[in-house]
Amino acid sequence: MHEVITISVSQRANHLATQFFNCRETLLYDNTKDKVNDPKIFLNPTIDRISKTVSYSPRALLWDAKTGNGSLGSYQYSDGSDYYFKNDDDKPSDGDLIQTHPVIPKSDYQRALDAGLPEPKLNNSNTKYWSDYARLIYQPSSFNILRDWYHDTDNPNRPDFKSLKDRRFDKFIIGEEEFKSNYLVDFFDTNLHHELEQCDTLQGFNIITDIDNGWGGFSSALLVELRNELPKNTYFSWAFHESDPYTVSYTRNTKVQFNKKTAEQIANKIRATTSLSQESDLFFPVYSDPEYSNWEIGSLVCPLFDGLNSVLDGTDTEKRRNMQYLSELIQNGDNNRKIISSANMIKKDRIIDYLYYSRFPTQSRKSSSAVSEFHVFSKCSISRSNKEMKDSAEIKDVTNKQINTYGYKFADTVSDQFKEDSNYELCLTSDERCRNVFKEYGDFVSKYIKYDDDREDMKNSLENTASAYEFGWYDDSDSGDDNY
Numbered sequence: 001m002h003e004v005i006t007i008s009v010s011q012r013a014n015h016l017a018t019q020f021f022n023c024r025e026t027l028l029y030d031n032t033k034d035k036v037n038d039p040k041i042f043l044n045p046t047i048d049r050i051s052k053t054v055s056y057s058p059r060a061l062l063w064d065a066k067t068g069n070g071s072l073g074s075y076q077y078s079d080g081s082d083y084y085f086k087n088d089d090d091k092p093s094d095g096d097l098i099q100t101h102p103v104i105p106k107s108d109y110q111r112a113l114d115a116g117l118p119e120p121k122l123n124n125s126n127t128k129y130w131s132d133y134a135r136l137i138y139q140p141s142s143f144n145i146l147r148d149w150y151h152d153t154d155n156p157n158r159p160d161f162k163s164l165k166d167r168r169f170d171k172f173i174i175g176e177e178e179f180k181s182n183y184l185v186d187f188f189d190t191n192l193h194h195e196l197e198q199c200d201t202l203q204g205f206n207i208i209t210d211i212d213n214g215w216g217g218f219s220s221a222l223l224v225e226l227r228n229e230l231p232k233n234t235y236f237s238w239a240f241h242e243s244d245p246y247t248v249s250y251t252r253n254t255k256v257q258f259n260k261k262t263a264e265q266i267a268n269k270i271r272a273t274t275s276l277s278q279e280s281d282l283f284f285p286v287y288s289d290p291e292y293s294n295w296e297i298g299s300l301v302c303p304l305f306d307g308l309n310s311v312l313d314g315t316d317t318e319k320r321r322n323m324q325y326l327s328e329l330i331q332n333g334d335n336n337r338k339i340i341s342s343a344n345m346i347k348k349d350r351i352i353d354y355l356y357y358s359r360f361p362t363q364s365r366k367s368s369s370a371v372s373e374f375h376v377f378s379k380c381s382i383s384r385s386n387k388e389m390k391d392s393a394e395i396k397d398v399t400n401k402q403i404n405t406y407g408y409k410f411a412d413t414v415s416d417q418f419k420e421d422s423n424y425e426l427c428l429t430s431d432e433r434c435r436n437v438f439k440e441y442g443d444f445v446s447k448y449i450k451y452d453d454d455r456e457d458m459k460n461s462l463e464n465t466a467s468a469y470e471f472g473w474y475d476d477s478d479s480g481d482d483n484y
Contacts, residue, residue: 003202005204007207008061009208012288012294014062016238016305021135024136025136027039036314055137057142061141062142065160068156070130124293127295133413141190144191146178149169150162168213169214171214172220174214178218179217179222202230204324205236207222210239212242212268219237219276220272223235235282236308237282243289246361250361271458273441277465285357296417301354303410304343307345329380332377340428340430342355342427342431381400382427385407385423408424438463439462442462
């Protein structure tokens, strides 16, 4: 058994993790003779030998702001005291109840689950918190809460300092210092240690996070320490990118324009991207469409996240792969190429592109004699169906690797508009567009980040990453400043 632990860092990340584990839960009720997946890869089994039953909890560590868990208490579904008292009077008193914030009512969906009744239909109004529709019971050690930052339902992705409405968790440096100063030792010695003890042979981690705000710095600091502690494991980072002046320029075909707020957003994004991509074995720059709620974003991205992870837990040993295999397949001999630049879900009637880099404006730096299209360094196609794809020998494109896995089984918590058929294909690509993105980031640092201590380190890191995705001849005398 080769377990995978999911670490989700932010309210939005927890929505995706919740949808994923809800989909894992639906597979537990597969009554077919041959089960398609091994639940123990992503879920931790607890065997009750008296009742002869098995219960499962997610192998997960969730980070959120205070009250970000909604009505769900850390010990709400945990076992009571193990001590037996002959007389009730011998039991210790419950003590005084101190209320620090308004009580968040349990959602109708959770009430229905607890009572064994039909669940109500979900929508944006009753899915403000990821816990409103979580179907599995998490271990108390899965919950990690920021002490001084409170969840704000009006701005759920930027926690509020002590709920005072005057300071937000919106800068990389704030998140980085928050983890290093307050949580580094406690997290590794307690909750992470407990989760590792539940694994026999851990193969790696999925890190899900935001990068436009303080969560980017928080997750970057966490991953650096985690990699130092467990250097032999494999790490996949899934980074939510919000809309910014680059995506607006791409959509409207206009020049890129920044103000103070958006310039800070891009600076956060650059710092988190450079740190996370360097420490990860694969880096997925996922686009978070501002038109959708966090619940809808989790529903939309789940086929991508679930699709790649389905390769890791299939019961068919001939089709199952591990995280190291996938990372080496994408890197294709160059471990500096860790970034997935394009991830498409291909169906008969449409194509869904999940990534931010596909929405980044293209500024050609190729010489006139060079090919204008992006060069593909590696490509991986994951087919989710029972139908076999063509053998690799029949495929002429040597950069395209084929993987077959079982079909998608979505949970009832997925938004109706994103409930996909079980059969589809995921196409993951690492191509030259990464150079385009990092060159533009380098121009931004040169133009807008003048006095920060890490300015030169950022420029060097961006230049090194861009050079890993070079192919052919370039004319870099065009600095790209005309686009600002």
